Amino acid sequence: MDLRTLGQSGLRVSALGLGTAHWGQRVALDATPALLRAFLDAGGNLVDISSVAAMAGLGRDLRQPELVLSAASGVNPDSPAGRRVDCSRRSLLNDLDRILQGLGLEHLDLWSVAYWDPHTPVEEIAGAIEHAVDTGRVRYAGVRGYSGWQVAVTHARRGLVAAQVPYSLLMREAELEVMPAAEYLGVGIIAADPLAHGVLTGEIAPEDPHAPRLRGQRAGKIAEALRTAAEGLGISAGTAAVAWVRQREAVASTLVEAHVPEDIARCARATLPGPIHKALDDISR
Helix, strand or coil: CCEEECCCCCCEEECEEEECCCECCCECHHHHHHHHHHHHHCCCCEEECCCHHHHHHHHHHHHCCCCEEEEEECECCCCCCCCCECCCHHHHHHHHHHHHHHHCCCCEEEEEECCCCCCCCHHHHHHHHHHHHHCCCEEEEEEECCCHHHHHHHHHHCCCCEEEEECCCCCCHHHCCHHHHHHHHCCEEEEECCCHHHHHHCCCCCCCCCHHHHCCHHHHHHHHHHHHHHHHHCCCHHHHHHHHHHCCCCEEEEEECCCCHHHHHHHHHCCCCHHHHHHHHHHCC
């Protein structure tokens, strides 16, 4: 697996990143060491930490020097609606300390602000990032879920190396604003959710809040084209969907939510031929 420079920084991340959002839920915790080993064996290094509780059991395995550990602060999904986003200096730094202490780490390689907070001044957010870097708790900083102008105003106050966005054949909104801004500013793109909540593989749960927005005639047409292409290549639709995102020039790393080690190996090997990549590009516009 190739390594790519994240933005204009010296940080090199693997073309595939290991997502952990399903660990402790769809993925049993006793299966996670094998997933991490398979990821390392495939040449991966970027691991996105979603849950401290789910990752804590990895212990020493998580502290291997070749790993690039990424996490975000500023959103608490367990808080009441309307109070889940809190990117105040107090909240950000407290959560960073919680992550480090919970995992027994001295620092994070990449720490991101998880969402735009209209109630917190950009200067305060930038100050929290700068303090985290200056105190050695963070090596590089990024943002998630930001629009293009939000990336720009934050980057102007405290240089960012990464912007993480949902990006897939079905969700290409990032191309309109975030990706052009990131390219201009020298900020790297980390693509999350390449399967569009499972819509592209027919696995979206009915209770998923994104289901009504993502389902429809366009989604069906794209999913059918993806299945046809995947069958012709002898790979799964999910593997083909990940490959399409991974091969996008603007993307530094694509996060995959693997359930078994074989998922990682398949995604690491798969490459779409140019004509198929372009055909999927055209049909999903």
